[in-house]
Amino acid sequence: MFVHVWRMKARKKRAEEYERFGRQVTLAALKKIDGCLDAQFVKVFESRKPEYLWLVFWRDKDALEAARTNPTWRDQIKRFEAGKFYKTIPLELVCESLGSFGGASEGRAFVAPTVEGE
Numbered sequence: 001m002f003v004h005v006w007r008m009k010a011r012k013k014r015a016e017e018y019e020r021f022g023r024q025v026t027l028a029a030l031k032k033i034d035g036c037l038d039a040q041f042v043k044v045f046e047s048r049k050p051e052y053l054w055l056v057f058w059r060d061k062d063a064l065e066a067a068r069t070n071p072t073w074r075d076q077i078k079r080f081e082a083g084k085f086y087k088t089i090p091l092e093l094v095c096e097s098l099g100s101f102g103g104a105s106e107g108r109a110f111v112a113p114t115v116e117g118e
Helices: 012-032 061-068 071-083
Strands: 002-009 036-043 051-058 091-096
Touching: 002 061, 012 036, 012 051, 012 071, 051 061, 061 091
Parallel strands: none
Antiparallel strands: 002 051, 002 091, 036 051
């Protein structure tokens, strides 16, 4: 599984509008893209200025790469840029999941170890 992480500082005057955009536009767009397993839109709680993280979980690297050329993704990015929500250019990271306690990693199902006698 791959995780696409975006970190963004928003314009204070546009923060509420950006949050609405993220919930209504971006999450809806990601949900439509094949290979997107989940997406979390997170506001940094202790930040003095509006700061956000996107954690988008992809089946694998190929699914993420295919998403970048998907018209739904591209349209959402154009709308994001047109909104001029960000104060600084977003930091973007692509990470490979090496493990998880919540389910699957690397496309394999997680099987919890059993204790003998249970």
